[in-house]
Amino acid sequence: MNPFRLAGDMTHLLSIVVLLLKIRTMKSCAGISLKTQELYVIIFVTRYLDLFTRYVSFYNSVMKLVFLGTSIAIVWYMRYHKVVKQTYNKDEDTFRHYYLILSCFVLALLIPHEYNTIEILWSFSIYLEAVAILPQLVLLQRSSNIDNLTGNYVFLLGAYRALYILNWVYRYFTENKIRWIPWVSGLIQTALYADFFYYYFKSWKNHEKLKLPA
Secondary structure (H helix, E strand, C coil), X not given: CCHHHHHHHHHXXXXXXXXXXXXXXXXXXXXXXXXXXXXXXXHHHHHCCCXXXXXXXHHHHHHHHHHHHHHXXXXXXXXXXXXXXXXXXXXXXXXXXXXHHHHXXXXXHHCXXXXXXXXXXXXXXXXXHHHCCHHHHHHHHHCCCXXXXXXXXXXXXXXXXXXXXXXXXXXXXXHCCCCHHHHHHHHHHHHHCHHHHHHHHHHHHHHHHHHCCC
16 A cells, blocks of 8 residues: 555544544543534545545555545534534634635536536545634634644544645556646645644644753
């Protein structure tokens, strides 16, 4: 298996574990954008429509089910869990994510991978994933106090996309495959994380300095 794809999948899975750990153990979703999580549900549902019609591998099927199930579970916790939903920063999570959905769907109709329903929806999911983090990043900027688990969750999501860029480069050299839609979308998505990465590493560096003996 492509090592960069495996690393990307595991990093993505780890980001979800970190988020679920925060929600289940702390009974809190403070600092987490429900709108970003809802976008991920849409992304996985539209991307994995072929789950029961096209078999790739056991690993592929399991990962699809895991990402679908965990994304739905996170939204359920944030919307309906009697304790967790009370910690949701609704007043700060105001990004109009439906504009992202509409614009990405129009783009998928204009520039799909192929002109059929499955491929149009796959293209839509790729475009939408490129910008799905925007509500979360806006919420982080508005929040005065971000806990480590939330910061680590967003960092791991960014690392996952960076690894997937390496995955496509690897596939280009080993399989001579060029797929412009995921390439360009992945670059845009990684670029959106640039500002967050800068402050994340700056915060980590300052934290390490505080731990040094005088």
